[in-house]
Amino acid sequence: MTTTITLSSDDYQALLSEQQRLANQLRLVTVERDLLKERVDAFLHRLYTAKSEARANPAQRDLFLNEAEALAPNGAPIAEESTPEAVEVTGHSRKKRGRKPLDPLLPREIVRHELPEEERVCAHDGHTLVEIGAEISEQLDIVPQQVRVIQHQRIKYACPCCDNSIRVTPAPARIIPKGLLTETALAWVVTAKYQDSLPLYRQAALLSRFGGDLSRTTLAASMIRVGQAVQPIINLLRDHLLEADLILGDETVVQVLKESGRAAQTKSYLWAQMTGSGPPIRLFSYTPGRGGTHAQPLYDGIKPGTVLMSDGYEVYNGITTARGLIHLGCWAHARRYFVEAETAIPKAARGPEQLATQFIAAIGQLYAIEAKAKDLSAEQRGQQRQQHSQPVLATIESLLVQHLHTVTPNSLLGKALHYLSSQWPKLIRFVDNGAWPIDNNLCENAIRPFVVGRRNWLFCDTVAGAHASANLYSLIETCKANRIEPYIYLVALFRQLPLAKTVEDFEALLPWLLLANPTT
Numbered sequence: 001m002t003t004t005i006t007l008s009s010d011d012y013q014a015l016l017s018e019q020q021r022l023a024n025q026l027r028l029v030t031v032e033r034d035l036l037k038e039r040v041d042a043f044l045h046r047l048y049t050a051k052s053e054a055r056a057n058p059a060q061r062d063l064f065l066n067e068a069e070a071l072a073p074n075g076a077p078i079a080e081e082s083t084p085e086a087v088e089v090t091g092h093s094r095k096k097r098g099r100k101p102l103d104p105l106l107p108r109e110i111v112r113h114e115l116p117e118e119e120r121v122c123a124h125d126g127h128t129l130v131e132i133g134a135e136i137s138e139q140l141d142i143v144p145q146q147v148r149v150i151q152h153q154r155i156k157y158a159c160p161c162c163d164n165s166i167r168v169t170p171a172p173a174r175i176i177p178k179g180l181l182t183e184t185a186l187a188w189v190v191t192a193k194y195q196d197s198l199p200l201y202r203q204a205a206l207l208s209r210f211g212g213d214l215s216r217t218t219l220a221a222s223m224i225r226v227g228q229a230v231q232p233i234i235n236l237l238r239d240h241l242l243e244a245d246l247i248l249g250d251e252t253v254v255q256v257l258k259e260s261g262r263a264a265q266t267k268s269y270l271w272a273q274m275t276g277s278g279p280p281i282r283l284f285s286y287t288p289g290r291g292g293t294h295a296q297p298l299y300d301g302i303k304p305g306t307v308l309m310s311d312g313y314e315v316y317n318g319i320t321t322a323r324g325l326i327h328l329g330c331w332a333h334a335r336r337y338f339v340e341a342e343t344a345i346p347k348a349a350r351g352p353e354q355l356a357t358q359f360i361a362a363i364g365q366l367y368a369i370e371a372k373a374k375d376l377s378a379e380q381r382g383q384q385r386q387q388h389s390q391p392v393l394a395t396i397e398s399l400l401v402q403h404l405h406t407v408t409p410n411s412l413l414g415k416a417l418h419y420l421s422s423q424w425p426k427l428i429r430f431v432d433n434g435a436w437p438i439d440n441n442l443c444e445n446a447i448r449p450f451v452v453g454r455r456n457w458l459f460c461d462t463v464a465g466a467h468a469s470a471n472l473y474s475l476i477e478t479c480k481a482n483r484i485e486p487y488i489y490l491v492a493l494f495r496q497l498p499l500a501k502t503v504e505d506f507e508a509l510l511p512w513l514l515l516a517n518p519t520t
Contacts, residue, residue: 227468
């Protein structure tokens, strides 16, 4: 039985309007659901999967990341204990693999193994055997930490005829006056924490095994005082950094428990700055916040026209605008957004036709060009970029313009596209000069040791400790950038720093100068 309902024109139009409203509402709810599902999937991926951005395609991985596997032929791991040696065998050349020889500069203790006298007799004619040589093999021996006490005896002198002339030999200058730890001990603790990421409480436990009964509080106080004592060197490093033609900047979170007026859970920040020209410098600075009021003073004194490489954080735009700098964008950050968008796509639906994958592939072409031009001069690299990178950038820009307004802005892909669009003038600027980097990876790599250490020691207890840690990280990472062993440098620095009086004296203690001076 069919029921017929008669509607007036107004009722019919109202029904159509309601139907359209419900359809629009359904589309909106569907989009919101998809966005929330995408966020959940991205969160689960960050939580449970590897953090590497390496591609499934080995070629893409090697072009973008400096993976150790790229150094091995055919992707085979390099055998650490083997050293290839060419050997001619029956007309064919083959590589003989053997144990890697031990460092000839290491101290050696010779242990002679001799036959008993009763066995040094020839079995054929009874004559006594004579020594003709030795079969030599070597083992690596490790002597555990040796804890000892240096007793300083300051001799007193007196006149034998009166009581009015008593003299005492003055105490030697120390980096920490009346400090408990020697310069070598301080250098050991600094490198153990800031280079090897060994928290102070573990160091205290380690030293106690060998008789060094020191509390974590004592070690922490020593780190703060030595971190403050090296401030003149940090000031000189900052002067040299601000004179560089190219500077790279980044920041990361650090937690400080005891800071006046702030909760222990409040985020503070460690800012990283490094030179891209001139002497390699890695400089870290602590601030209680991330805003421009904290970042701007770090660039006081920088020359107008200096090139600054950073990510898309808005504070860096304010710094470059206020100080007349040339701002470069980071392609690694731009690519990272597309990697996150691609990861949110179900595996069954992934493929080269996906828009995120197309952008990743195109950015991979830029890195392929950079890899081929790696060993070229800046001028030659600039020519390669003009010839090969410009067409790739044009392809990326065409994809961007075509799809920027066709993707939901709040989706991961939409965020990737809008980030790329907002950063585009800075991202394409690297082709103008072959000496300019394509990304900020060098600065991120300088921050990585701090991030690794933070997982072990978790937080700084006080603001003074945060500033001291920033100073000591600066020295450690600057040494590494200059291919200097941090422990050796710190021992020399801690011994010479108390004797420095003039600017020239302090200048001579910079990492790339101190160990080059034979008098130290």
